[in-house]
Amino acid sequence: MEFVELIVNGRTLSGEVEGRKLLSEFLREDLRCTGTHIGCDTSQCGACVVHVGGKAVKSCTMFAWEADGMEVVTIEGMADEDSLGDIQQAFQDNHALQCGFCTPGMVMSAAALLDENPDPSDAEIRDYLEGNLCRCTGYQNIVKAIRSVAEQRESAAAA
Amino acid sequence: MYDFEVARPSTIAEAASALSAEGAQVLGGGHTLIPTLKNRLARPSVLVSVSRIDEMRGVRVENEKCLCVGGAATHAEVASSAEESFPALAWLAGNIGDPAVRNRGTVGGSLANNDPSACYPAAALAVGATIETNNREIAADDFFRGMFETELKEGEIITKVRFPIPDAGNYQKFEQPASRFALVGVFLAQFGSEVRIGVTGASESGVFRWADAEAALSADFSTEAANGLPAAPGAMINDLHGSGEYRAHLMKVLTARAVAAAS
Ligand SMILES: Cc1cc2nc3c(=O)[nH]c(=O)nc-3n(C[C@H](O)[C@H](O)[C@H](O)COP(=O)(O)OP(=O)(O)OC[C@H]3O[C@@H](n4cnc5c(N)ncnc54)[C@H](O)[C@@H]3O)c2cc1C
Ligand code: FES
Ligand code: FES
Numbered sequence: 001m002e003f004v005e006l007i008v009n010g011r012t013l014s015g016e017v018e019g020r021k022l023l024s025e026f027l028r029e030d031l032r033c034t035g036t037h038i039g040c041d042t043s044q045c046g047a048c049v050v051h052v053g054g055k056a057v058k059s060c061t062m063f064a065w066e067a068d069g070m071e072v073v074t075i076e077g078m079a080d081e082d083s084l085g086d087i088q089q090a091f092q093d094n095h096a097l098q099c100g101f102c103t104p105g106m107v108m109s110a111a112a113l114l115d116e117n118p119d120p121s122d123a124e125i126r127d128y129l130e131g132n133l134c135r136c137t138g139y140q141n142i143v144k145a146i147r148s149v150a151e152q153r154e155s156a157a158a159a
Numbered sequence: 160m161y162d163f164e165v166a167r168p169s170t171i172a173e174a175a176s177a178l179s180a181e182g183a184q185v186l187g188g189g190h191t192l193i194p195t196l197k198n199r200l201a202r203p204s205v206l207v208s209v210s211r212i213d214e215m216r217g218v219r220v221e222n223e224k225c226l227c228v229g230g231a232a233t234h235a236e237v238a239s240s241a242e243e244s245f246p247a248l249a250w251l252a253g254n255i256g257d258p259a260v261r262n263r264g265t266v267g268g269s270l271a272n273n274d275p276s277a278c279y280p281a282a283a284l285a286v287g288a289t290i291e292t293n294n295r296e297i298a299a300d301d302f303f304r305g306m307f308e309t310e311l312k313e314g315e316i317i318t319k320v321r322f323p324i325p326d327a328g329n330y331q332k333f334e335q336p337a338s339r340f341a342l343v344g345v346f347l348a349q350f351g352s353e354v355r356i357g358v359t360g361a362s363e364s365g366v367f368r369w370a371d372a373e374a375a376l377s378a379d380f381s382t383e384a385a386n387g388l389p390a391a392p393g394a395m396i397n398d399l400h401g402s403g404e405y406r407a408h409l410m411k412v413l414t415a416r417a418v419a420a421a422s
């Protein structure tokens with residue numbers, strides 16, 4: 001067993017995990033943060049994307065102990081107390097989800113993109129989402145939602 | 160996945176000593192090894208993680224001539240740090256997989272794995288990189304030993320890779336649309352008038368230097384010379400993604416594109 005101490009969505013947690021426990025399994029089974037989805041379990045689909053140390057990673061392809069000492073943010077950490085975060089709200093407003101299976105990973109990748117590049121073009125958004133697959137929407141409205149967040153944030157900063 | 164012990168060293172010396180255990184294996188970014196473990200295709204006794212070893216991280220330019228990349232540096236680090244000093248390598252790193260893959264996958268892992276469709280091996284051969292391990296230096300020309308085979312001995316760790324920076328360089332990757340690996344990739348490097356070409360994804364014997372193309376382009380650096388190249392030597396990979404003939408054709412097309420881009 002490996003001792004780990006992590007900050008998950010602002011909460012410091014510590015305990016023992018099995019060496020072979022994936023971060024995705026740790027989040028879903030041990031912490032019951034089931035918003036992180038597992039689609040392919042082979043680092044292809046992006047449903048399991050979370051942030052570790054501020055960077056987007058596929059939690060199905062990382063062991064829980066590799067995140068020791070790091071800050072982990074999952075989709076559960078994206079909402080404010082009782083209102084959706086701006087990216088989540090934009091997904092709802094722009095019909096950027098249908099079944100919603102890919103959405104947690106899409107939102108986490110979108111958040112990482114906007115941290116790195118606050119004003120991405122449509123092409124840059126599509127390029128960044130290369131590892132996030134959606135079988136429902138055709139991506140159009142996902143791109144639109146992310147663009148709208150960039151614009152909202154820019155006008156909020158200018159105001 | 161079978162169970163295993165974990166070692167989390169913070170120095171190369173500690174890692175080397177953990178690797179002396181029977182059945183111990185290095186864990187880099189895990190983007191090849193974790194899927195392998197999930198499929199129970201490997202059963203290491205101990206996984207020795209190198210990602211927290213500071214002396215194996217970082218990307219630095221040495222004497223303006225060489226890009227020094229830590230064995231545990233991620234593709235994302237190379238993509239952002241080499242943008243000015245060695246744009247062709249930065250482009251290669253920035254087009255591996257997707258952003259989440261690039262945040263975990265490492266240079267050392269890619270070279271050690273020597274997947275026949277991986278990108279870094281083509282660059283390492285084309286520029287004549289030196290692969291440093293915990294106990295020796297290996298020239299790229301001696302390092303790759305056919306598909307998934309390298310010169311590395313059991314328990315040996317790639318600690319650093321030195322890539323000489325060419326006067327001009329370019330990487331052309333024809334993506335396999337599902338895996339986003341290179342169906343064929345061609346790395347061209349020019350040092351003075353000497354041209355060196357590393358080709359991945361094409362040959363059944365793994366990554367290789369294309370000697371005919373190097374000779375022709377060193378004499379005449381033009382797309383015409385690239386288009387006039389003789390058929391590639393040896394057996395080409397022939398699978399459901401593309402026939403050997405198709406790959407041989409792609410090699411020529413990509414080489415001509417690399418010449419045009421580097422001119
Ligand atoms: C969706 C996806 C797309 C990808 N696309 C591409 C692509 O387009 N081009 C490309 O080149 N690659 C691609 N890859 C592969 C990726 O670059 C991997 O990260 C890489 O092949 C392995 O590196 P790693 O650090 O993850 O190694 P690991 O998976 O940790 O290890 C791989 C092997 O190398 C050994 N090893 C690891 N580090 C060291 C070291 N420092 N010294 C000695 N041995 C070591 C391990 O023991 C293991 O045998 C892709 C992967 C995925 C999942
Ligand atoms: S579940 Fe991790 S990428 Fe699909
Ligand atoms: S909304 Fe169904 S997979 Fe994306």
